[in-house]
Amino acid sequence: xxxxxxxxxxxTAALLxxxxxxxxxxxxxFKTNVIVPAPSEIIMALDMLSDVKWKEVVTYDxxxxxxxxxxxALNLGVRVAQGFIAIQAQDRKxxxxxxRICRDLAENFGAKSDMxxxxxxxxxxxxxxxxxxxxxxxxxxxxxxxxxxxxxxxxFVELASVGGWMEGLHIVxxxxxxxxxxxxxxxxxxxxxxxxxxxxVKNIKTGNSNNPEVKEIAVMMPEIGRLTEVGSGNPxxxxxxxxxxxxxxxxxxxxxxxxxxxxxxADAGEDPQKWFFIYGAIAIIFVILFFTRRKKxxxxx
Numbered sequence: 001x002x003x004x005x006x007x008x009x010x011x012t013a014a015l016l017x018x019x020x021x022x023x024x025x026x027x028x029x030f031k032t033n034v035i036v037p038a039p040s041e042i043i044m045a046l047d048m049l050s051d052v053k054w055k056e057v058v059t060y061d062x063x064x065x066x067x068x069x070x071x072x073a074l075n076l077g078v079r080v081a082q083g084f085i086a087i088q089a090q091d092r093k094x095x096x097x098x099x100r101i102c103r104d105l106a107e108n109f110g111a112k113s114d115m116x117x118x119x120x121x122x123x124x125x126x127x128x129x130x131x132x133x134x135x136x137x138x139x140x141x142x143x144x145x146x147x148x149x150x151x152x153x154x155x156f157v158e159l160a161s162v163g164g165w166m167e168g169l170h171i172v173x174x175x176x177x178x179x180x181x182x183x184x185x186x187x188x189x190x191x192x193x194x195x196x197x198x199x200x201v202k203n204i205k206t207g208n209s210n211n212p213e214v215k216e217i218a219v220m221m222p223e224i225g226r227l228t229e230v231g232s233g234n235p236x237x238x239x240x241x242x243x244x245x246x247x248x249x250x251x252x253x254x255x256x257x258x259x260x261x262x263x264x265x266a267d268a269g270e271d272p273q274k275w276f277f278i279y280g281a282i283a284i285i286f287v288i289l290f291f292t293r294r295k296k297x298x299x300x301x
Contacts, residue, residue, distance in 0.1 A: 054089035057175045058082060061256040062097060064104045070208040073149065073156035074255045076105040077163030080142050085171065087135050092126045095134060102138075106145040109152050115144045155208045158200045162217060163255055165197060169224070170248035177245045182235035188244065189232065194225045213254045220247050 060082050066072045083098035096119075103116050117137050125134050149156040169188075176185055198221040201214065208214065224247060227240040 052175050052179075054085055055091060057171050057178070058085045058089070060086065060094050060097065062101055063256065063258045064101055065258045066105075068211070069108065069152065069156060070159055070211055071213065071255070072105055072108045073159040074163035074213055076102065076145070076149075077160035077165070078167040078252070078255055079105060080138065080160075081164040081167040081171070083138050084135065087131050087138065090129070090131055096122060096126060099138070102141065102145075106141075106148070109145065109149045109156065111145050111148045115148075116141060153205075153208070155204045158204060159208065159214070162197055162201060165193070166217065166248055166251050166255070169244060170252045173241050173245035173248055176241045177238075180238045180241065185236040185238075185241060186233060188228050188236050188241070189230060189234070191225070191229060194221065194228065197221060198225070213251070216251055216254055220251065223247065 061075070061078060063075075066075060079098055079102050083095065083102060086094040086098050099116075099122055100119075103111070106115075122134070122137075125137075146157055146160070149160065172188065176188070198218075201209065201218045201221065204214065209218070224244065227244055228236055230236050230240075
């Protein structure tokens, strides 16, 4: 199965299932091989359906501060999706940033530096505005990284796919919410894909699924299905789109939230050992000052 289902096949799958021209055999084949399109194809599909201002619909999440592999996998999927959006928006700064962040996250799963195009070449392609080549490079990278992730745990590949798909839902529903079009809304109709992810999340091992982000995705998948199950070719109501945006925004916030660090105020009260040493040091200082003052006072008598 191909890596990150992303927002790429997110839209393309919907288009395929809404086309009357496909035979039952072709539809069955696609259902068996759920991930067929390349990531870039989905962006292009959305462009054909709606006038999307890409720079206005995406917020780039740039943290790499995650300690658990399941969460790193989810975020890698999100960042790859955002990388394709940055390329589609021809956003030089964020394209370069997302390449770097994807590399940093992928290294947690054993991805080697030789899997990635060096930074100077990326800069050269950006200077040349060679967005087609950049898109091809990112597509190639996510396939290579998928193989490394699979060696660690097949669950991580599924989680990365879910993370990318959920970011796709977030971006697409945001675009439609701000500029609703009944014709464009049909891209959210994707029953086979939603069923696939619902089953994938259910089958993830307990050690990976018993976490807040994965639990929330599992809980919300049935509602996502209900909101989009309007029948092939029918527009999804604007109120459903608004609810999908609300759901995906909440899940996205959970996924990209950073791990707490010892230096942040959010850790106050959560690391007793740290505060034990801090208060101990303060107490020692006060004791030293107390005896120093007593000694000075005694010498003056």
